[in-house]
């Protein structure tokens with residue numbers, strides 16, 4: 001683990017703008033940073049650009065303008081072959097899960113480890129443990145199409161955290177689960193946060209944000225991000 | 230290598246159904262080209278070996294009464310001229326009986342043939358190391374003995390060697406074209422596979438897979454499909470080549486030196502499936518790298 005020392009920024013966006021193709025700017029002049037070890041919510045109306053902002057942060061998109069500085073590296077200046085190492089330090093829970101339907105829950109969660117070349121014995125030890133923790137001990141060998149929405153979401157979360165990322169980006173991670181499980185998942189994020197992972201949770205679940213009001217909140221509106229506390 | 234794990238579900242792809250058969254056909258064609266080139270090379274070098282160091286003098290026959298005796302006289306004169314040439318090791322006139330034996334396979338052994346006025350041949354063996362001015366010898370011969378001419382096989386042989394070189398280049402070109410066709414097909418099969426599995430590739434990419442981690446999975450698959458196809462192609466070419474070889478054997482008594490494939494030819498053909506697999510693998514790998522380079 002290469003956790004940043006507190007105070008340093010895990011990621012910083014400077015004057016970032018984003019447009020899809022020739023469309024309007026979905027994000028304009030975004031300036032904010034996430035200090036190492038912080039826990040933020042990202043809120044905003046549907047279509048405000050939460051997922052787009054996360055996509056910029058996990059390097060799924062390049063900004064149309066401005067700078068993204070991830071783990072002290074300016075992404076525009078970083079060579080292509082160095083990007084996988086940066087991506088491996090980020091765990092992502094995609095809004096639409098993006099599980100691989102032909103792989104079992106276990107193999108899905110194992111992917112980030114296998115991509116890194118982690119030994120198979122380690123994989124077989126850690127992955128079932130984590131899946132049991134998120135309540136899927138019975139579904140180790142189930143394929144995503146046979147899982148419920150909430151179960152898929154938990155597999156997606158397990159895949160995002162299995163590699164103990166330095167930065168966790170979660171896009172609506174509680175959208176498909178009941179309150180009880182939502183609380184449990186947020187507590188998992190808080191556990192990870194205590195271990196040093198920087199966390200950003202995008203959600204429009206106001207209730208949840210209210211219940212975890214001790215975490216600061218970034219709000220996105222009209223293509224701009226502001227800090228609310 | 231073949232047992233390496235794959236996260237991409239490539240097993241069900243259409244490539245698995247058509248690629249091996251295409252490669253099989255390509256390897257079959259390549260095997261024919263390689264075998265052809267080697268056999269022709271063998272034939273020419275044996276002819277070359279047999280023919281260099283020999284000259285043939287041809288003496289035209291004289292017809293009519295007593296022609297036979299006059300012809301014999303001319304043959305003796307020609308033999309005498311050739312014996313004078315420095316560098317000549319042996320001179321041997323073929324008598325009529327030997328001549329008829331040579332012609333028998335084509336003309337049969339009837340009395341009609343026996344009575345035909347046949348040109349007479351003189352075999353001349355020369356020291357291959359000696360430099361003989363053949364044009365001068367031919368001149369002297371035709372002046373000394375009317376109706377005698379010298380054939381040094383050179384024109385004929387050099388044309389034959391040229392032909393065989395051309396055929397060898399053609400075979401190399403054919404094998405090259407076959408490699409191009411195979412690799413083009415692999416490019417399209419790989420691109421199709423990547424389009425089909427775009428989602429999976431994107432996820433692997435986003436969780437930090439190196440391009441090569443993804444490329445290797447396509448490359449492994451292409452290698453095993455290429456190898457399977459190559460082995461099928463080889464299996465098809467072996468009986469065909471054997472039949473051709475057997476048919477050529479039956480012809481042999483005549484003018485063809487034995488049509489056999491040298492060891493190097495067998496090795497070359499035996500390596501074709503591996504070469505096809507390698508071409509498929511490298512092409513797939515390069516294609517994936519090229520396509521992934523466009524991802525953010």
Ligand SMILES: Nc1ncnc2c1ncn2[C@@H]1O[C@H](COP(=O)(O)OP(=O)(O)OP(=O)(O)O)[C@@H](O)[C@H]1O
Pocket residue numbers: 020023026044045046047048049050051052053095204
């Ligand atoms: N791939 C795309 N191509 C073109 N436009 C897009 C694309 N993805 C998002 N957009 C547009 O960008 C804007 C922001 O979308 P985004 O998905 O980031 O919103 P969001 O805040 O995540 O919404 P939600 O809460 O519904 O998930 C929307 O207007 C959307 O239409």
Ligand SMILES: [Mg+2]
Pocket residue numbers: 050051052095171
């Ligand atoms: Mg979204």
